[in-house]
Amino acid sequence: MISVALGLAYRQLTVLFKNPSLFLPPMLFPLMNFMSFAGGLSRLRHVPGFDFHSGYTAFTFVFVLLQSAAFGGVFAGFGIARDFEYGFARRLLVSAPQRSGLILGYALSALTRWAMIAIVLTTVALIGGMQVGGNGIDLFGMYALAMIFNIVGLLWACGVAMRFRSIQSGPLMQTPVFLLLFLSPVYVPLSLLTGWIHGVARVNPLTFLLEAGRGFIDGHPTQLAAAFGVSAALVVFFAFWARTGLARAERAG
Amino acid sequence: MARSDKVSRDAGIEVIGLVRRFKDVEAVAGIDLTISPGEIYGFLGPNGAGKSTTVHMLTTLLPPSAGRATVAGFDVVKQGSKVRASIGAALQEAALDPFLTGREHLRLGASLHGIRGTERKQLIERLLERVGLTTAGDRKVRTYSGGMKRRLDLALALIHDPSILFLDEPTTGLDPQSRSALWTEVARLAREEGVTVFLTTQYLEEADVLADRVGIIDHGHIVAEGTPGDLKAQIGKSTVEVVPENHDELGRLRELLLRFGEETAARPGAFAVQLNGKGELPSVIRALDTESLRAAEINLHQPTLDDVFLAKTGRTLEGAEEQA
Amino acid sequence: MSVIAHQVALIAQRSLVRTARQPGVWIPPLTFPLILMAVNSNGLKAATHLPGFPTNSFLAFFVPFSFMQGALFASAIAGTDLARDVDTGFLNRLALTPVRGAALLIGQVGGAVGLGTIQAVVYLAVALLAGVHIVAGIGGAVLILLLAILVATGFGTLGLWIALRTGSGEGVQSTFPLLFFLLLISSMNLPRNLIEVNWFRDLATINPVSYMIEAMRSLVISGWDTQALVLGFGFALALIGISLLLSARQLKVRMSRT
Incomplete structure (x- = not known):
């Protein structure tokens, strides 16, 4: 299973690095969003009730980090759909002794790819003057949450790709993730949201991750049990979703 | 151009010293051609030989770097729009919009050529019927098979009743049945309607069956030209291949056959020679009989266009494909 | 008809x-x-509490962003x-048909304009149904539609130039993310005078999209x-002019028929 996973991950990353058009958009989008939010919206920290010590750049960094993680997984899902559409996935299904290794392989490549995006994003944020209140353990916690969210994104997209086996399913992979992201406290803390969006954000699982991540970078970890509990539940649920997707693909032949 | 303004069918294609360079590469290196009205001219060569570049220049899609060409009596550089009004072209890729129906393609093509109203409607139905797409006419092209796309492509090329038709590898990727149907229609156009056909192909059989004359292009140069029969006659040598009944007698068979010609490639367990002259086969059979050498199989191969290609370029067409 | x-x-x-025929x-x-309009108009509502914010409805403030985003999508299509x-x-x-280059370009842009018009309407x-009040009245609404269509035309033509240049x-x-970046570094989320980061405010100020x-x-x-209208319409028309010029030149290169 491990050899299948490593072999597939190596192939995915090779394809990725040889095609800038596949590699650059997932890298550029978070950077552009980060610039737009941190540069254009920093005045929001003056809104009465905005209580975050490390500044607006750090506040928005956590969201963009999680966004890059989720979309890193989704972009990897595009690759899976492409493999099915062009028939390469059938070759994989035929040759892999342990087919679950395929999901693991796609997950490994998605994680590696996102790790690079995270490094670039963090470097840009630090150069841009981001304040970090948390210590090393806090930051480890923040990146761990983002990493788990990357896997959740990949498992979701993987399940969709294996059910539809067509690049046409791309919007279906993206749109729910986009909604999940933007129906959370993106620009201001949860307490400052009003109306229906407050109600939705309160029950949005991403809100727990976002609040915990912001707590980590601010040096005041908060809602850790809820955040890691929700993350674990999401991984289990979407692992099942991906595995049943693989089973469907196997049945489709 | 209005259909009433039809071009004459009295002029074919004249090409003198046509050259096309792409930076340092000379894709077409000074070719001369004369194609008569109503003739089917087969332009044969491997991928990358310069066939499509020549077609693009003759159809005004690509300006030549040097030389001169007239198509239907019009200069391809100075009278581009008149050339386009006289020609129809089905280029290498069946360039169709997958989201339009066959009928919509024809409607768009006819309208852009200034054909309107009842005349357009009747023309579209006639062409759909001719290429066998009447029932599929309202289906989107994305649902068409390769053969159907090629037939629609041909109908589109014919929409303004051109006097000269350019077909760039029209049967590549088609199944034998679709290929044969397309050959029949192309032959009919030339024989019954007097359309001049310039056909590029990498299939020897296609050129052999369809073309009145064949030009072989390699590395941008025309290396041979003539009717398929003449070209094969220039090579003139048949090949005989013999499989001995007893494998141990292969050495004796070799000695015997070398008296009649030069050794050439043969299957394992067989020996073959290119015969020195015509009518040598009976002599070979008599010699086998005289020397009590029993043959399990005797095959006589007539020269093909591939032999012509081999003789003119030193390579087989297949081998040239790999090098191209 | 000519x-x-x-x-x-x-x-x-x-x-x-x-x-x-391609719903996707x-x-x-x-x-x-529309989704972004719904989400951001609520998510960023707190911004209306900033001193100097020009309206108490973030939805009204944010509506133009949708027209711009729609125009960018039309450009990509x-x-x-x-x-x-x-x-x-x-x-x-x-x-190979007698079609003229100008007709080809304008016709292709026509598709983007058609889609842009439907989107703008x-x-x-939706904005009116959600309670947005257009202070400039019906004439203002018509002018908004007109500007939205011009912007879609401009970006649509720019999309054609990129297509003719890259051919794929x-x-x-x-290239689409780069165009989208123009939107992100504009005054889409806050008025320029309320943007406190200098480099971002400078970028937003030299950005025609703002x-x-x-x-x-x-x-x-x-x-x-x-002043705002002259600048907005001026930049939209300039975008159309420049994009058309670039596209026409590139079309000549791409369609080098004699």
Whole structure:
């Protein structure tokens, strides 16, 4: 299973690095969003009730980090759909002794790819003057949450790709993730949201991750049990979703 | 151009010293051609030989770097729009919009050529019927098979009743049945309607069956030209291949056959020679009989266009494909 | 109808038909800006508490963003379609007909304009239904639609230029983030005077997209502001002019028929 996973991950990353058009958009989008939010919206920290010590750049960094993680997984899902559409996935299904290794392989490549995006994003944020209140353990916690969210994104997209086996399913992979992201406290803390969006954000699982991540970078970890509990539940649920997707693909032949 | 303004069918294609360079590469290196009205001219060569570049220049899609060409009596550089009004072209890729129906393609093509109203409607139905797409006419092209796309492509090329038709590898990727149907229609156009056909192909059989004359292009140069029969006659040598009944007698068979010609490639367990002259086969059979050498199989191969290609370029067409 | 007008109509019709037959192409550009409008108008509502914020409805403030986003999507669609025509050889097929280069360009833009118009009408209708009051009245609403269509035309033509230059759908898609970046570094989320980061405010100030947004925004939240309108319409027309010029030159290179 491990050899299948490593072999597939190596192939995915090779394809990725040889095609800038596949590699650059997932890298550029978070950077552009980060610039737009941190540069254009920093005045929001003056809104009465905005209580975050490390500044607006750090506040928005956590969201963009999680966004890059989720979309890193989704972009990897595009690759899976492409493999099915062009028939390469059938070759994989035929040759892999342990087919679950395929999901693991796609997950490994998605994680590696996102790790690079995270490094670039963090470097840009630090150069841009981001304040970090948390210590090393806090930051480890923040990146761990983002990493788990990357896997959740990949498992979701993987399940969709294996059910539809067509690049046409791309919007279906993206749109729910986009909604999940933007129906959370993106620009201001949860307490400052009003109306229906407050109600939705309160029950949005991403809100727990976002609040915990912001707590980590601010040096005041908060809602850790809820955040890691929700993350674990999401991984289990979407692992099942991906595995049943693989089973469907196997049945489709 | 209005259909009433039809071009004459009295002029074919004249090409003198046509050259096309792409930076340092000379894709077409000074070719001369004369194609008569109503003739089917087969332009044969491997991928990358310069066939499509020549077609693009003759159809005004690509300006030549040097030389001169007239198509239907019009200069391809100075009278581009008149050339386009006289020609129809089905280029290498069946360039169709997958989201339009066959009928919509024809409607768009006819309208852009200034054909309107009842005349357009009747023309579209006639062409759909001719290429066998009447029932599929309202289906989107994305649902068409390769053969159907090629037939629609041909109908589109014919929409303004051109006097000269350019077909760039029209049967590549088609199944034998679709290929044969397309050959029949192309032959009919030339024989019954007097359309001049310039056909590029990498299939020897296609050129052999369809073309009145064949030009072989390699590395941008025309290396041979003539009717398929003449070209094969220039090579003139048949090949005989013999499989001995007893494998141990292969050495004796070799000695015997070398008296009649030069050794050439043969299957394992067989020996073959290119015969020195015509009518040598009976002599070979008599010699086998005289020397009590029993043959399990005797095959006589007539020269093909591939032999012509081999003789003119030193390579087989297949081998040239790999090098191209 | 003159020959060229007839050709423009034919090419535009084909462009619209092919887009209409691909729901996966037109549904996301139509709905995505609406979703973002709904989400951001609530998510960023707190911004209206900032001193100096020009309105107490963030939805009214944010509506022009949807028109801009729709125009960018229309640009990507027009570009991708033309790139596919180059890639598949359909452009060569058209080049062999008596179609004129100008008709081909304007017709292709016509597809983007058609989609842009539908989008603009839908966005405006949704905004009005959601309670946005256009201070400049009906005339203002008409002017917003007009500017939205001009912007879609400008970006649509820019998309054509990119398609003709790159000759591949992939090329157009990878350029799309750069165009989107123009939107992100504009005054889309806050008025320029409330942007406190200097480099961002400077970028937003030299970014023509800011002025297109501000012209539409002025009609929604403050009424008739001649300066904002002149700048907005001026930049939109300049974008159309420059993009047309670039596209026409590139078309000559791409369609080098004699």
